[in-house]
Amino acid sequence: MAVSTKALDVRYRTVDVDGVEVFYREAGDPSRPALVLLHGFPSSSHMYRRLLAELSDEFWLIAPDYVGFGRSATPPVDGFTYSFEKLTQVTLGLLDRIGVPRFALYVQDYGAPIGLRIAAAHPERVTALVTQSGNAYQEGFTPFWDLLFRHAADRAPHESAVRELLTLASTRWQYEHGVPADRLDRIAPEAWLLDQAGLDRPGNQEIQLQLFWDYQFNLEQYPRFQEYFRTHRPPTLVAWGANDEIFGPAGAEAFARDLPDAEIHLLDAGHFALETHGTEIAALVRDFLRRNVAG
Template sequence: MTVQQIRHATVEIQGLPVFYREAGDPANPTLLLLHGFPSSSAMYRDLIADLADAYHLIAPDHIGFGQSAMPPVEEFDYSFDKLTEITLELLDTLGLDRFALYIQDYGAPIGLRIASRHPERVTAIISQSGNAYIEGFTPFWDVLFAHAKDRAANEPAVRRLLTAEATRWQHTHGVPADLLEHVNPDAWVLDQAYLDRPGNKEIQLQLFWDYQFNLDGYPAFQEYFRTHRPPVLVAWGQNDEIFGPEGAKAFARDLPDAEIHLLDAGHFALATHGTEIAALVRDFLDRKVATA
């Protein structure tokens, strides 16, 4: 297999630099990879390299994350609706009319907004802890939902989710002891470095608060599943205590043909099961997209 070089580029969307990683031949089917909190497109580096021989891959950094612009909260509407708008404009700028979606964490409400509003553009969906059901929420969310109701009273508790200790926990919790050595510490150190930039914690607090409105979109997401029946692959850490495995199983309610795999992993399952997930994705896309 030829080693595929990842290209790094930035384009201006609504006057803001948006960074993305790209690999593979644009003539091949496209897979759009949308990252979650507190990460960036860096989480997909290995997966991109694994799939780029057969697929065209695009992985952007959301505004406020990674190498993309980070305007202060006073100057930008940090909402999931706005991040969806930016992502759609990026796709149009790059001339990407049809694509499969890989959604993880924050990538889910962004990607599923795109899919439910533009079903003709989405060829398939891969969810790695990309939640679309109430069943996926765990007690981890109690403080975040309390913050949504009363920001001032609950901000101190929520700010603890932005500390180095919490970031490391996200990357290591739920990982079996014998696999911890495979979790690259660069991942949480990089994520924390982005979080520690002046003004970034205020951005994250705003998105924490806005997350409540994603739940309002769940009925539309689920109706999209029932009506359009997109091919769906779920590759989810069964030990994830942010979005629990019940969220993975719930896809079967609206998508009886969904291919659901619960892995012995945590929230960032690619860290320990990257090879396995890459094989699942390749097989799935080869069957559902490449020959479509």
């Protein structure tokens, strides 16, 4: 059986960023236009494994694991500031450390508040945006968030219920909900099993609970993100699961308010649309980047 030469182009590296070890996957030629891939909860750079292989012939791709996720360091909550502001600082530090001056951003879930902080603070460095269930508007929140916002307002009474979101059943649900029956067999079981293995590491649930609590402060950044959209008009591709019960399709459509030229595609998919619609998304991203960032 032939082995794809694209798949062989992915490299796996770890560097020190401000005293913490940060793991990242890299593919493609650094002389090509760069695309930085920022993962969601409870995943890691592993969620981009197919996209890295698919696009590495034409673009330089960098996909980090945040501190507390994947193969990056996981210091305990009393040894590291687990906030989205801090994860943004480390992510930007990684890009500076490995020399990525300008780049397009692909954001999903947690990747949005991290990537959009970078874009709003350094608009000159960001060539384009791709968002897959990467929310920036109040309209995107679904009833899934009700418990998390109650937990943010008063942690102790709701912690037990929130811990249920860190179980195997919940992790698998994130991958399978909203997926058409004829596409369920495209979801690689190792994806949600790997995510769960990360959650089950000693001390990791405390890390995730802290980030759940900190998420409330991302909403305070939304006016800043939206002002960035209006002022800088970055080319934007929205490839979103129409059946996502975590960040609903209204969150995708809301981008048109501040980015009237945004290319919005609602796919018959759930939250982890790359698992079931990877071929379609890769084609959309390739075409979009060719038109907007390729030299």
